[in-house]
């Protein structure tokens with residue numbers, strides 16, 4: 001009875017979330033620019049409603065009642081997750097939330113200008129203010145180290161000590177692998193595909209790939225935005241975006257990435273509407289899904305063979321002298337770059353590890369904004385062997401810190417590690433795994449993810465999916481793919 005009451009109460013929460021998501025999606029894709037102030041006020045109104053709804057006395061009473069009745073194991077787990085969310089939301093004083101929101105808006109604005117003008121000094125005081133506020137925020141939660149509190153807002157299953165251990169193993173493995181790939185040279189001297197690539201044909205290719213992976217047109221839309229994203233309006237209504245330029249086919253990989261996110265949201269269990277069981281396990285597990293489709297499927301040899309005729313059909317001139325084997329090399333060209341979002345799969349995690357190590361220094365060891373650029377450049381030099389010469393291609397390249405999103409970066413690499421373990425699992429459990437990719441038969445692969453991850457929502461943890469997370473699965477996956485057999 002109490003559980004039904006809670007589900008009813010949270011259904012309203014889920015409806016409000018849909019309204020908020022739709023306002024967001026529209027803002028990023030369709031809204032006329034002049035409406036930004038109106039929209040910001042409406043979004044903040046809905047945010048306020050949501051916050052009151054899930055921190056109010058009425059809801060707290062329902063949770064307390066639920067704590068007093070005899071519960072089945074699954075219901076106990078639900079209560080634990082509900083409590084976790086309630087405590088996190090309740091711990092943040094509204095004054096702090098509002099101050100942070102204001103500073104974030106100004107800092108993001110200052111960051112965009114600073115980045116355009118390569119002017120670190122103008123952004124530094126905003127970043128310091130955000131760091132101070134986030135250091136304060138960490139004190140609102142109980143945690144062994146301050147950075148842990150911020151990490152837990154994005155993935156509550158990890159501490160900074162655990163991530164440091166994983167990432168230092170991974171770093172060693174990646175630096176070694178990068179040296180071997182460089183020595184072999186096969187994936188280094190690779191000529192990129194030469195455009196122009198007509199936008200209409202790119203759109204068709206993206207739409208086709210989304211459907212091939214199993215995202216139905218009946219339940220999704222693919223649109224255009226400055227930064228590709230995916231958003232869940234409701235389980236049956238997934239919106240993803242990509243961006244098209246005529247010079248390259250990057251739209252394809254960002255579409256595959258966002259499809260991975262959308263498939264997750266699309267297949268969360270409907271019967272738990274509004275509850276944590278209709279949410280992803282964590283941002284890391286979410287990212288494991290997008291990266292699985294983008295990299296493990298989308299950059300595999302078999303996928304290159306599968307997509308080749310379709311690309312040839314869309315771009316006969318540009319693909320004329322390209323073979324499926326060339327396509328695989330193009331998708332996996334491995335040279336270090338300064339910009340994270342342009343990085344190859346091989347170097348991507350080193351970009352993340354650098355950001356993680358800097359955040360760790362900021363929150364656990366007192367590094368201040370003024371010293372970040374120096375540390376940044378030294379780490380790029382040491383791990384990737386290249387050094388930024390401008391702030392724009394260095395410390396000013398990402399928007400995350402300007403938005404106050406500290407603790408977010410590590411989820412990208414944790415997601416990659418989880419996807420590596422999933423790959424090893426699937427190779428064992430799905431008969432003819434590689435053949436299926438080659439033939440474009442993705443049904444069984446998708447069903448495996450739905451059955452073991454999507455349909456469970458937050459009733460499971462990442463350990464239930466891949467066991468204790470290790471770096472070996474991911475590193476073997478990468479070596480197997482990137483090193484030529486001797």
Ligand SMILES: [Zn+2]
Nearest residue numbers: 257261287290
């Ligand atoms: Zn993503």
